[in-house]
Amino acid sequence: MIVPEGILCSKSHEYLLEKENGSYNVGLTDYAVEQLGDIVFIELPEAGSHFTKGEVFATVESVKAASEIYMPVTGRIIEVNEKLVESPEILNDSPYADGWLVKIEADDAQADSGDLLEYNDYKEEIE
Amino acid sequence: MGKRTVFYQKHLELGAKIVEFGGWDMPVQYTSIIAEHKSVRNSAGLFDVSHMGQVFVSGENSLDFLQKIVPQDISKLAVNKAVYCQLPDVNGGLIDDLIIYRLEDNDYLIIVNASNIQKDYSWFLVNKADFKVTIENKSDEYSMLALQGPDACKILEKAGLNTDEQPEFFNIVMKQIKHIPLFVSRTGYTGEDGFEFIVKNEYAMDLWNILFEAGGEYHLKPIGLGARDSLRLEAALMLYGNDLNEKTTPVEAGLKWSVSVNKAEDYNGKNIITEQIKNGCPKKLIGFIMTERAIPRHEYAIYYNNEPAGVVTSGGYSPTLDKNIGMGYVDTKYNISLDSEIQIMVRNKLYKAKVVKRPFVHKNYKNSNQT
Numbered sequence: 099m100i101v102p103e104g105i106l107c108s109k110s111h112e113y114l115l116e117k118e119n120g121s122y123n124v125g126l127t128d129y130a131v132e133q134l135g136d137i138v139f140i141e142l143p144e145a146g147s148h149f150t151k152g153e154v155f156a157t158v159e160s161v162k163a164a165s166e167i168y169m170p171v172t173g174r175i176i177e178v179n180e181k182l183v184e185s186p187e188i189l190n191d192s193p194y195a196d197g198w199l200v201k202i203e204a205d206d207a208q209a210d211s212g213d214l215l216e217y218n219d220y221k222e223e224i225e
Numbered sequence: 226m227g228k229r230t231v232f233y234q235k236h237l238e239l240g241a242k243i244v245e246f247g248g249w250d251m252p253v254q255y256t257s258i259i260a261e262h263k264s265v266r267n268s269a270g271l272f273d274v275s276h277m278g279q280v281f282v283s284g285e286n287s288l289d290f291l292q293k294i295v296p297q298d299i300s301k302l303a304v305n306k307a308v309y310c311q312l313p314d315v316n317g318g319l320i321d322d323l324i325i326y327r328l329e330d331n332d333y334l335i336i337v338n339a340s341n342i343q344k345d346y347s348w349f350l351v352n353k354a355d356f357k358v359t360i361e362n363k364s365d366e367y368s369m370l371a372l373q374g375p376d377a378c379k380i381l382e383k384a385g386l387n388t389d390e391q392p393e394f395f396n397i398v399m400k401q402i403k404h405i406p407l408f409v410s411r412t413g414y415t416g417e418d419g420f421e422f423i424v425k426n427e428y429a430m431d432l433w434n435i436l437f438e439a440g441g442e443y444h445l446k447p448i449g450l451g452a453r454d455s456l457r458l459e460a461a462l463m464l465y466g467n468d469l470n471e472k473t474t475p476v477e478a479g480l481k482w483s484v485s486v487n488k489a490e491d492y493n494g495k496n497i498i499t500e501q502i503k504n505g506c507p508k509k510l511i512g513f514i515m516t517e518r519a520i521p522r523h524e525y526a527i528y529y530n531n532e533p534a535g536v537v538t539s540g541g542y543s544p545t546l547d548k549n550i551g552m553g554y555v556d557t558k559y560n561i562s563l564d565s566e567i568q569i570m571v572r573n574k575l576y577k578a579k580v581v582k583r584p585f586v587h588k589n590y591k592n593s594n595q596t
Contacts, residue, residue: 136259138542161258
């Protein structure tokens with residue numbers, strides 16, 4: 099598992115990965131995906147919709163249960179990963195490279211990311 | 226921390242994820258629920274089901290006692306046979322569902338659900354009354370393993386029990402495998418052919434090792450409770466606590482086939498059960514397949530023509546069908562029947578589903594008279 103450099107993680111296991119000029123990938127950490135087990139269903143928001151930090155923007159269901167996914171920072175959805183709808187197992191196989199959930203344009207990532215952790219600190223926190 | 230079976234350390238060694246179930250710390254999965262599910266459908270899997278309870282009933286009034294507590298006619302049960310039963314209270318509501326095995330003329334073994342061991346045992350004592358019967362809860366002395374799947378029979382043969390020594394479907398035999406005395410029963414909870422082994426704790430780990438040694442060439446895998454649940458759901462087998470509870474009768478649960486309608490003896494709940502068989506009941510169990518993308522789950526609402534009509538009791542993804550399936554109760558006033566379109570409320574939205582026949586996946590029992 100290659101964890102991309104510079105990701106920021108929430109304690110509810112979402113990650114934020116800066117791409118270019120204020121756009122970010124939002125997904126679930128490898129730890130979260132491992133805990134969920136086989137993912138069989140993903141419900142994603144509409145592109146264009148706007149979510150506040152902490153709001154539920156997606157649902158990921160494993161064989162056992164449905165989990166709500168929270169926005170790590172406030173922003174607008176600019177793209178959703180449609181491939182996941184047909185093949186939710188991509189999220190198990192590749193949570194960072196191919197299994198990102200949405201791309202967002204953050205309103206003010208700087209201000210919103212104060213409580214997000216660098217990957218190593220996040221790992222320490224959950225262990 | 227919950228109770229632990231003899232196999233707890235083994236589960237950890239195998240990398241199992243542990244969850245609490247019915248007061249027990251049990252493996253929910255070792256690798257992947259879907260992979261484990263498919264192993265059982267395609268070859269074979271071994272389940273630790275030691276959390277389940279064993280109650281032995283003996284004495285000259287054993288039969289009379291059992292006749293009083295279940296709607297099934299136990300007088301028809303021959304020695305070495307097993308029968309699926311329910312345990313109704315006086316109002317017909319279900320305290321548990323169980324399997325009764327006749328071991329000898331007056332000796333019976335009852336397998337009960339893990340979370341109900343104490344409740345059932347107390348109920349048995351209440352019903353013992355003046356019957357000359359000894360009721361022993363030996364759940365803590367016994368472990369239980371389930372070997373399930375199309376290759377179960379061959380694996381058991383390799384482990385030392387030839388096919389002609391193996392019990393037929395819903396039969397039980399007392400055998401010895403190497404140095405291990407045990408009960409071998411041809412029952413299970415997956416819809417596949419297979420066996421359940423009831424063995425004293427001190428022999429349990431040896432049995433596990435023997436079975437895995439024998440199962441190597443058949444790719445025998447340990448299977449967790451996650452796949453146990455998805456397998457039983459595909460086979461539309463009831464899960465007590467989800468699909469059955471004290472507010473549900475056997476008739477409502479679609480278990481009329483298992484009730485002995487001509488049983489002469491009185492039993493707990495008989496009035497209500499026979500009345501419901503004759504005149505129908507207020508709710509009934511249905512099975513359904515989602516026709517729109519959504520996963521039905523326990524306690525989601527069922528709608529019919531946009532009106533609330535019932536509740537999902539079990540639901541999830543079916544690895545065999547690659548579809549989302551469920552069971553639940555609907556009010557009988559809606560005349561919901563096979564092929565009816567219903568809706569399931571998932572996160573405040575209604576998704577369409579179609580009522581289908583149960584089981585969802587054809588059962589592969591051997592020597593089967595029972596479906």
